[in-house]
Amino acid sequence: MQTVEAAVPQAGWIRRVLIGRDFKLTLVRIVIWVALLWVLGRCVLVPVRVNGISMLPTYQQEGRNFVNRLAYVFHEPRRGDVVAIRLDPHVRFPHLLYLKRVIGLPGETISFQEGHAYVDGEQLDEPYVKYPCHWAHEPLKLGPGEYYVVGDNRSMAWEDHEHGIATRGQIVGQPIW
Amino acid sequence: MVKRWFLRLVLVAVLAAGAYWAWQFLFPNQEQLIRNELDSLAKAASIAPGESALARLAKAQGLTTYFTTNAQVVVDIPGRIERTLNGREELLEAAGGARASLHSLNVKLLDVQVLLGPDKQSADASMTLEATMPGESVPEVQQVKASLTKVGGEWLIQHAETVRALR
Numbered sequence: 001m002q003t004v005e006a007a008v009p010q011a012g013w014i015r016r017v018l019i020g021r022d023f024k025l026t027l028v029r030i031v032i033w034v035a036l037l038w039v040l041g042r043c044v045l046v047p048v049r050v051n052g053i054s055m056l057p058t059y060q061q062e063g064r065n066f067v068n069r070l071a072y073v074f075h076e077p078r079r080g081d082v083v084a085i086r087l088d089p090h091v092r093f094p095h096l097l098y099l100k101r102v103i104g105l106p107g108e109t110i111s112f113q114e115g116h117a118y119v120d121g122e123q124l125d126e127p128y129v130k131y132p133c134h135w136a137h138e139p140l141k142l143g144p145g146e147y148y149v150v151g152d153n154r155s156m157a158w159e160d161h162e163h164g165i166a167t168r169g170q171i172v173g174q175p176i177w
Numbered sequence: 178m179v180k181r182w183f184l185r186l187v188l189v190a191v192l193a194a195g196a197y198w199a200w201q202f203l204f205p206n207q208e209q210l211i212r213n214e215l216d217s218l219a220k221a222a223s224i225a226p227g228e229s230a231l232a233r234l235a236k237a238q239g240l241t242t243y244f245t246t247n248a249q250v251v252v253d254i255p256g257r258i259e260r261t262l263n264g265r266e267e268l269l270e271a272a273g274g275a276r277a278s279l280h281s282l283n284v285k286l287l288d289v290q291v292l293l294g295p296d297k298q299s300a301d302a303s304m305t306l307e308a309t310m311p312g313e314s315v316p317e318v319q320q321v322k323a324s325l326t327k328v329g330g331e332w333l334i335q336h337a338e339t340v341r342a343l344r
Binding site for chain 2: 024051053091164
C-alpha cells in the first residue's frame, strides 16, 4: 500500500512535466510552438552550415550559424559586412547560399592589384584577409543596386573563388556571428 | 463534447490533406511534371559506388533520353571548362567519359523554378546543381538554366546552359 501511494505522486509529476495538466491544451501549445519555430527558422533566423573554404579563416568549414534575414530591413549592406547571397534572386527560400564579404558598394569601381582590393582607386584596408593573395584584375564599375562580394580566403586561385557582382535582391541577410 | 469536436476537426484536416495529395498524385500539373522530370534526371546523373561498367553505360544512355535529339548543352565555367554539346550523340559521349572517370557521384537539382510558356508546350527552368564527388567535402555548385519542350507528352530539355550566380 505504501509503495502504491509513493508511486502515484511521482507518476503524476512526470505526466504533468511531459504532457501538462490538460493534454489537448499541451497539444495546441506544441502545434503553436512548432509553427512559430518553423516561421522563425525560415523567415527570420535561417540555420546554415558553412561548406567551403572561401571564407577562411573567418568562417571554418562545417561551422554552424544563423542568417538574420531582417539584417537589412532598416539599412542597406555596408562595406565589410559578411552577407548571405542567394544564387537565384527569384528563389525566396533557397537551399544553398553563398557567404561572402561586401567590398564594393553601388556606383563604385573595384579592382585588384598585387593581391590588394581597390575601391575607386584607393587601397582597401582588409584586416580579415589573412592569407597571401596575388590577384590582379582590371577595374569593374558597379551599377545601381550592385555590390561586389568576395570571400576572405584570397589565397585561392581567382577562377576557383566564387566572387563578383551580387544584386541587392540576391542579398538575403547577415550571419549572426 | 469538446473532445468530439476536436476529433472531427482532426479528421477533416487529415481527409483534406489526403484528398489534396491524391489529386496532386493523380492529376499532376505541368509544372509538377517538369519538377518530377528534373528530379529523375538528377537521379539518372548520379553514380552509385560500385556501379558496373555496363550499368554506367546504360545509365549514360538513359541520361540522354531527358534531352531532345537536337538538344544543346553549354557548359561555361570560366577558367575551368568551356564546352558546347550538340545532340544526344555528343551528350552520350560526354556523359560516358565523365562516368568512366568517377567512382561515385551524387547529383541534386535544388531550388527549381519553372516558368510555363503560354502554349503549355514549352517552359523555362532555373535550378542549382549540386554535385558531390567522392573524397570531396565541398560539393560543386552551379546555377543552370534550361528550356524544355513537350515531345510526345514528355517534357524534354531542348537547351541547357550554366549561369554565373555572381557576375
